[in-house]
Amino acid sequence: MKEILQKRPLVISFEFFPPKTLKEEEALFQNLERLKRWNPGFVSVTYGAGGTTKDKSLELAHRIKEQGLNVVAHLTCGGATREELAQTLDWLQKIGIENILALRGDPPQGKREFKPIPGGFQYAYQLVEFIKKGWDFCVGVAGYPEGHIENPDKEADLRYLKLKVDKGADFVVTQLFFNNDHFYSFVDRAKAIGIQVPIIPGIMPITNLKQVIRFTQLCGATIPEGLMENLEKASNPEEVRRLGIQHAYNQCRDLLNHGVKAMHFYTLNRSKATEAILTKLLGKPQM
Numbered sequence: 001m002k003e004i005l006q007k008r009p010l011v012i013s014f015e016f017f018p019p020k021t022l023k024e025e026e027a028l029f030q031n032l033e034r035l036k037r038w039n040p041g042f043v044s045v046t047y048g049a050g051g052t053t054k055d056k057s058l059e060l061a062h063r064i065k066e067q068g069l070n071v072v073a074h075l076t077c078g079g080a081t082r083e084e085l086a087q088t089l090d091w092l093q094k095i096g097i098e099n100i101l102a103l104r105g106d107p108p109q110g111k112r113e114f115k116p117i118p119g120g121f122q123y124a125y126q127l128v129e130f131i132k133k134g135w136d137f138c139v140g141v142a143g144y145p146e147g148h149i150e151n152p153d154k155e156a157d158l159r160y161l162k163l164k165v166d167k168g169a170d171f172v173v174t175q176l177f178f179n180n181d182h183f184y185s186f187v188d189r190a191k192a193i194g195i196q197v198p199i200i201p202g203i204m205p206i207t208n209l210k211q212v213i214r215f216t217q218l219c220g221a222t223i224p225e226g227l228m229e230n231l232e233k234a235s236n237p238e239e240v241r242r243l244g245i246q247h248a249y250n251q252c253r254d255l256l257n258h259g260v261k262a263m264h265f266y267t268l269n270r271s272k273a274t275e276a277i278l279t280k281l282l283g284k285p286q287m
Contacts, residue, residue, distance in 0.1 A: 001072065001099045001138045002170050004041045005198045011041035011262035012278065013072075013200070016269050018045065018056040024269070028060075031271035036069065037285035038278055041262070044072040044101055044173075058088065062095055072140060073097050076105030077127050081119035085127070089135050101140045101173065102127045102164075125164045132168035141165070143172040143199060145186035149220030155189075162193050171197050173264050176204040176215070178247065179224050180254050201255055204266035205273035206231065206244025241273065249277045256281070 005011055014035050019025040032043070045060045061073045073092055075085065092100070104124040121127050124141060131139055141164045147154040161172065172195075177183055183201050190199060206212045206223075209231050216223060223231075227247055234240045252263060265274045278285075 001042060001070075001140065004070070005171060005200075005262060008041060009261065010256075010282075011200070012038050013040050013042045013044070013262070013264045014274065015044045015046060015264065015266050016060070018060055019269060028269045029063075031267065031269060032064065032067075032069075034271040034275060035267070036067075038282070039285070040069065042070045042072045042099060044074060047074045047076045047078070047103070047105060058091070061092075061097060065095060065097055070099070071097050072099040072101050074101045074103060075127065075131075076103045077121040077124065078105035079117060079120075081117065082121070082130065083119065085121075085130065086134065089131060089137070093135055093137070099138045099140065100131055101142070102131060102169070103142055123160075125160070125167045128164050128169050129167040138170045139168060140171045140173055141169040143174045143186065143190070144220070145174050145177045145182040146221055149218070158186075158189055158193060158195075161190065162195055165195050165197055169197060172199045174199065174202045175219055175221060176202045176266055177221055178206075178227060178251070179222070180251055180258075182222075183255075184258065198262060200262040200264045201260060202264045202266060203248055203251060203277075204268070205248040205277060207241045207268070207270070207273050208237070209234075209240050211268075212244075245273050245276050248273070249280050252277060252281050 016028055016032070019028050043064050045057045045064065047057050057074060061071050065071045075088065080088070102124055104127070121130070128139055128141060131137055141161070143161050144157055147157045151157045151160070174183065174186070187199050204212070204215070212223070215221070227243070230243055231240055234243060255263060267274050
Protein backbone atom coordinates (compact mmCIF):
# COMPACT_ATOMS: atom_id res chain seq x y z
CA MET A 1 0.00 0.00 0.00
CA LYS A 2 2.87 2.40 0.65
CA GLU A 3 3.96 2.05 -2.97
CA ILE A 4 0.42 2.32 -4.34
CA LEU A 5 -0.31 5.45 -2.33
CA GLN A 6 2.93 7.02 -3.55
CA LYS A 7 2.56 6.12 -7.22
CA ARG A 8 -1.11 6.50 -8.08
CA PRO A 9 -2.63 9.96 -8.56
CA LEU A 10 -5.87 8.71 -6.96
CA VAL A 11 -6.45 5.55 -4.92
CA ILE A 12 -9.99 4.22 -4.59
CA SER A 13 -10.65 1.32 -2.19
CA PHE A 14 -13.63 -0.69 -0.99
CA GLU A 15 -14.58 -2.43 2.24
CA PHE A 16 -16.82 -5.48 2.57
CA PHE A 17 -18.00 -7.56 5.52
CA PRO A 18 -18.46 -11.35 5.72
CA PRO A 19 -21.95 -12.32 4.51
CA LYS A 20 -24.12 -14.62 6.59
CA THR A 21 -25.72 -16.67 3.81
CA LEU A 22 -24.67 -18.22 0.51
CA LYS A 23 -27.03 -15.88 -1.34
CA GLU A 24 -25.44 -12.85 0.34
CA GLU A 25 -21.99 -14.21 -0.50
CA GLU A 26 -22.92 -14.54 -4.17
CA ALA A 27 -24.23 -10.97 -4.12
CA LEU A 28 -20.98 -9.76 -2.54
CA PHE A 29 -18.88 -11.17 -5.36
CA GLN A 30 -21.28 -9.83 -7.97
CA ASN A 31 -20.92 -6.37 -6.46
CA LEU A 32 -17.17 -6.79 -6.20
CA GLU A 33 -17.04 -7.68 -9.89
CA ARG A 34 -18.80 -4.42 -10.72
CA LEU A 35 -16.55 -2.32 -8.47
CA LYS A 36 -13.38 -3.96 -9.82
CA ARG A 37 -13.82 -1.84 -12.93
CA TRP A 38 -12.51 1.17 -10.98
CA ASN A 39 -9.19 -0.60 -10.44
CA PRO A 40 -9.21 -0.33 -6.64
CA GLY A 41 -5.95 0.22 -4.83
CA PHE A 42 -7.16 -2.33 -2.32
CA VAL A 43 -10.17 -4.24 -1.03
CA SER A 44 -10.63 -5.02 2.66
CA VAL A 45 -12.80 -7.48 4.59
CA THR A 46 -13.88 -6.71 8.15
CA TYR A 47 -13.83 -8.86 11.29
CA GLY A 48 -16.90 -9.22 13.46
CA ALA A 49 -16.93 -7.91 17.03
CA GLY A 50 -14.65 -9.97 19.24
CA GLY A 51 -13.11 -11.64 16.21
CA THR A 52 -16.26 -13.69 15.67
CA THR A 53 -16.04 -13.85 11.86
CA LYS A 54 -12.28 -14.46 11.72
CA ASP A 55 -12.34 -17.65 9.64
CA LYS A 56 -14.89 -16.30 7.16
CA SER A 57 -13.09 -12.97 6.89
CA LEU A 58 -9.78 -14.62 6.11
CA GLU A 59 -11.40 -17.01 3.63
CA LEU A 60 -12.95 -14.07 1.77
CA ALA A 61 -9.66 -12.16 1.82
CA HIS A 62 -8.01 -15.20 0.20
CA ARG A 63 -10.72 -15.53 -2.47
CA ILE A 64 -10.51 -11.83 -3.30
CA LYS A 65 -6.71 -12.08 -3.52
CA GLU A 66 -7.11 -14.98 -5.98
CA GLN A 67 -9.13 -12.66 -8.23
CA GLY A 68 -6.02 -10.55 -8.67
CA LEU A 69 -6.99 -7.74 -6.32
CA ASN A 70 -4.77 -6.18 -3.69
CA VAL A 71 -6.14 -7.10 -0.27
CA VAL A 72 -5.77 -5.35 3.06
CA ALA A 73 -6.64 -8.09 5.55
CA HIS A 74 -8.25 -6.95 8.79
CA LEU A 75 -6.69 -8.36 11.93
CA THR A 76 -7.98 -7.63 15.42
CA CYS A 77 -6.76 -8.23 18.96
CA GLY A 78 -10.16 -9.58 19.98
CA GLY A 79 -10.50 -13.28 20.63
CA ALA A 80 -6.93 -14.26 19.72
CA THR A 81 -3.73 -15.05 21.59
CA ARG A 82 -0.30 -13.97 20.36
CA GLU A 83 0.29 -17.51 19.13
CA GLU A 84 -2.97 -17.54 17.18
CA LEU A 85 -2.21 -14.13 15.69
CA ALA A 86 1.23 -15.39 14.67
CA GLN A 87 -0.32 -18.39 12.92
CA THR A 88 -2.74 -16.11 11.06
CA LEU A 89 0.09 -13.79 10.00
CA ASP A 90 2.16 -16.74 8.79
CA TRP A 91 -0.78 -17.94 6.71
CA LEU A 92 -1.50 -14.50 5.24
CA GLN A 93 2.16 -14.17 4.29
CA LYS A 94 2.13 -17.63 2.72
CA ILE A 95 -0.85 -16.84 0.45
CA GLY A 96 0.75 -13.58 -0.71
CA ILE A 97 -1.25 -10.93 1.13
CA GLU A 98 1.06 -8.00 1.84
CA ASN A 99 -1.12 -5.58 3.81
CA ILE A 100 -2.77 -5.71 7.24
CA LEU A 101 -5.24 -3.34 8.88
CA ALA A 102 -4.35 -3.76 12.55
CA LEU A 103 -7.24 -3.05 14.90
CA ARG A 104 -8.11 -3.57 18.52
CA GLY A 105 -11.60 -4.63 17.47
CA ASP A 106 -15.00 -4.06 19.06
CA PRO A 107 -16.12 -5.78 22.27
CA PRO A 108 -18.22 -8.92 21.73
CA GLN A 109 -21.92 -8.29 21.12
CA GLY A 110 -23.67 -7.38 24.35
CA LYS A 111 -20.45 -6.22 26.05
CA ARG A 112 -19.54 -2.56 26.58
CA GLU A 113 -15.89 -2.97 27.51
CA PHE A 114 -13.14 -4.62 25.48
CA LYS A 115 -11.15 -7.17 27.45
CA PRO A 116 -8.33 -9.19 25.88
CA ILE A 117 -8.29 -12.92 26.32
CA PRO A 118 -5.34 -14.35 28.29
CA GLY A 119 -2.28 -14.18 26.06
CA GLY A 120 -3.84 -11.57 23.78
CA PHE A 121 -3.34 -7.84 23.22
CA GLN A 122 -5.24 -4.99 24.85
CA TYR A 123 -4.40 -2.27 22.31
CA ALA A 124 -3.93 -1.92 18.57
CA TYR A 125 -0.48 -0.34 18.97
CA GLN A 126 0.68 -3.61 20.57
CA LEU A 127 -0.59 -5.55 17.55
CA VAL A 128 1.18 -3.14 15.17
CA GLU A 129 4.44 -3.58 17.08
CA PHE A 130 4.01 -7.37 17.10
CA ILE A 131 3.46 -7.50 13.32
CA LYS A 132 6.36 -5.21 12.49
CA LYS A 133 8.82 -7.15 14.64
CA GLY A 134 8.07 -10.52 13.10
CA TRP A 135 6.73 -10.04 9.56
CA ASP A 136 7.20 -7.89 6.49
CA PHE A 137 3.68 -6.49 6.10
CA CYS A 138 2.57 -2.99 5.21
CA VAL A 139 0.35 -2.09 8.17
CA GLY A 140 -2.61 0.26 8.27
CA VAL A 141 -4.51 1.44 11.34
CA ALA A 142 -7.80 3.18 12.07
CA GLY A 143 -8.21 6.89 12.74
CA TYR A 144 -11.22 8.70 14.19
CA PRO A 145 -11.89 12.24 12.90
CA GLU A 146 -14.55 12.81 15.57
CA GLY A 147 -12.71 10.87 18.26
CA HIS A 148 -13.14 7.25 19.32
CA ILE A 149 -16.52 6.59 20.91
CA GLU A 150 -14.74 5.20 24.00
CA ASN A 151 -12.42 8.20 24.25
CA PRO A 152 -14.20 11.58 24.06
CA ASP A 153 -10.87 13.41 24.46
CA LYS A 154 -9.92 13.98 20.81
CA GLU A 155 -6.39 15.03 21.59
CA ALA A 156 -5.75 11.97 23.75
CA ASP A 157 -7.20 9.80 21.00
CA LEU A 158 -4.88 11.47 18.49
CA ARG A 159 -1.87 10.79 20.70
CA TYR A 160 -2.87 7.15 20.67
CA LEU A 161 -2.90 7.24 16.86
CA LYS A 162 0.61 8.74 17.01
CA LEU A 163 1.68 5.79 19.16
CA LYS A 164 0.37 3.35 16.52
CA VAL A 165 2.32 5.20 13.86
CA ASP A 166 5.45 5.29 16.02
CA LYS A 167 5.18 1.51 16.40
CA GLY A 168 5.28 1.13 12.61
CA ALA A 169 1.89 1.89 11.03
CA ASP A 170 2.32 2.86 7.37
CA PHE A 171 -1.08 4.43 6.66
CA VAL A 172 -4.37 5.37 8.35
CA VAL A 173 -7.95 4.67 7.23
CA THR A 174 -10.53 6.83 8.98
CA GLN A 175 -13.87 5.99 10.47
CA LEU A 176 -16.78 7.19 8.33
CA PHE A 177 -17.75 10.86 8.62
CA PHE A 178 -20.34 13.09 6.94
CA ASN A 179 -18.79 16.51 7.53
CA ASN A 180 -15.48 17.04 5.74
CA ASP A 181 -14.46 19.71 8.22
CA HIS A 182 -13.99 16.94 10.79
CA PHE A 183 -11.56 15.21 8.43
CA TYR A 184 -9.59 18.34 7.55
CA SER A 185 -9.24 19.28 11.23
CA PHE A 186 -8.18 15.72 12.05
CA VAL A 187 -5.47 15.73 9.37
CA ASP A 188 -4.17 19.14 10.44
CA ARG A 189 -4.00 18.10 14.08
CA ALA A 190 -2.35 14.79 13.14
CA LYS A 191 0.34 16.56 11.15
CA ALA A 192 0.89 19.04 13.98
CA ILE A 193 1.90 16.23 16.35
CA GLY A 194 4.16 14.55 13.79
CA ILE A 195 1.96 12.01 12.02
CA GLN A 196 3.31 11.95 8.48
CA VAL A 197 1.81 8.75 7.02
CA PRO A 198 -1.06 8.94 4.48
CA ILE A 199 -4.53 9.37 6.00
CA ILE A 200 -7.32 7.91 3.85
CA PRO A 201 -10.84 9.28 4.42
CA GLY A 202 -13.65 6.76 4.91
CA ILE A 203 -16.86 7.48 2.96
CA MET A 204 -20.20 5.74 3.46
CA PRO A 205 -23.09 6.66 1.16
CA ILE A 206 -26.34 6.89 3.11
CA THR A 207 -28.93 4.59 1.56
CA ASN A 208 -31.05 3.72 4.61
CA LEU A 209 -31.79 6.25 7.35
CA LYS A 210 -32.45 3.82 10.21
CA GLN A 211 -29.31 1.89 9.31
CA VAL A 212 -27.05 4.92 9.24
CA ILE A 213 -28.45 6.22 12.54
CA ARG A 214 -27.58 2.86 14.10
CA PHE A 215 -24.05 3.00 12.63
CA THR A 216 -23.43 6.50 13.90
CA GLN A 217 -24.61 5.55 17.39
CA LEU A 218 -22.16 2.64 17.39
CA CYS A 219 -19.14 4.55 16.09
CA GLY A 220 -19.73 8.07 17.37
CA ALA A 221 -19.91 9.80 13.98
CA THR A 222 -22.42 12.64 13.55
CA ILE A 223 -24.77 13.57 10.72
CA PRO A 224 -24.92 17.30 9.86
CA GLU A 225 -28.16 18.88 11.06
CA GLY A 226 -29.26 20.08 7.61
CA LEU A 227 -28.65 16.70 6.03
CA MET A 228 -30.55 14.92 8.80
CA GLU A 229 -33.52 17.27 8.38
CA ASN A 230 -33.64 16.56 4.66
CA LEU A 231 -33.35 12.81 5.20
CA GLU A 232 -36.16 12.85 7.76
CA LYS A 233 -38.38 14.88 5.41
CA ALA A 234 -37.79 12.48 2.51
CA SER A 235 -41.07 11.01 1.33
CA ASN A 236 -39.76 7.55 0.43
CA PRO A 237 -36.66 5.32 0.63
CA GLU A 238 -35.57 6.24 -2.90
CA GLU A 239 -35.47 9.92 -1.96
CA VAL A 240 -33.30 9.04 1.08
CA ARG A 241 -30.98 7.13 -1.21
CA ARG A 242 -30.78 10.01 -3.70
CA LEU A 243 -29.98 12.52 -0.96
CA GLY A 244 -27.38 10.20 0.57
CA ILE A 245 -25.61 9.57 -2.72
CA GLN A 246 -25.57 13.28 -3.57
CA HIS A 247 -24.13 14.13 -0.16
CA ALA A 248 -21.39 11.51 -0.50
CA TYR A 249 -20.60 12.78 -4.01
CA ASN A 250 -20.33 16.33 -2.66
CA GLN A 251 -17.99 15.06 0.05
CA CYS A 252 -15.78 13.30 -2.50
CA ARG A 253 -15.68 16.27 -4.85
CA ASP A 254 -14.70 18.56 -2.00
CA LEU A 255 -12.01 16.11 -0.84
CA LEU A 256 -10.51 16.05 -4.34
CA ASN A 257 -10.61 19.84 -4.48
CA HIS A 258 -8.63 19.87 -1.22
CA GLY A 259 -5.92 17.68 -2.71
CA VAL A 260 -6.97 14.36 -1.14
CA LYS A 261 -5.53 11.50 -3.20
CA ALA A 262 -7.25 8.46 -1.70
CA MET A 263 -10.82 7.55 -0.68
CA HIS A 264 -12.09 4.42 1.04
CA PHE A 265 -15.72 3.41 0.51
CA TYR A 266 -17.71 1.49 3.11
CA THR A 267 -19.87 -0.38 0.61
CA LEU A 268 -22.09 -2.41 2.98
CA ASN A 269 -21.58 -5.22 0.43
CA ARG A 270 -23.48 -3.27 -2.23
CA SER A 271 -22.19 -1.55 -5.32
CA LYS A 272 -24.86 0.70 -6.86
CA ALA A 273 -24.48 3.72 -4.56
CA THR A 274 -20.68 3.64 -4.77
CA GLU A 275 -20.87 3.14 -8.54
CA ALA A 276 -23.17 6.13 -8.89
CA ILE A 277 -20.78 8.33 -6.92
CA LEU A 278 -17.68 7.20 -8.81
CA THR A 279 -19.36 7.53 -12.20
CA LYS A 280 -20.41 11.08 -11.42
CA LEU A 281 -17.02 11.87 -9.92
CA LEU A 282 -14.65 10.16 -12.38
CA GLY A 283 -16.72 9.10 -15.38
CA LYS A 284 -17.38 5.56 -16.50
CA PRO A 285 -14.58 3.08 -15.69
CA GLN A 286 -12.10 2.22 -18.41
CA MET A 287 -11.77 -1.45 -17.47
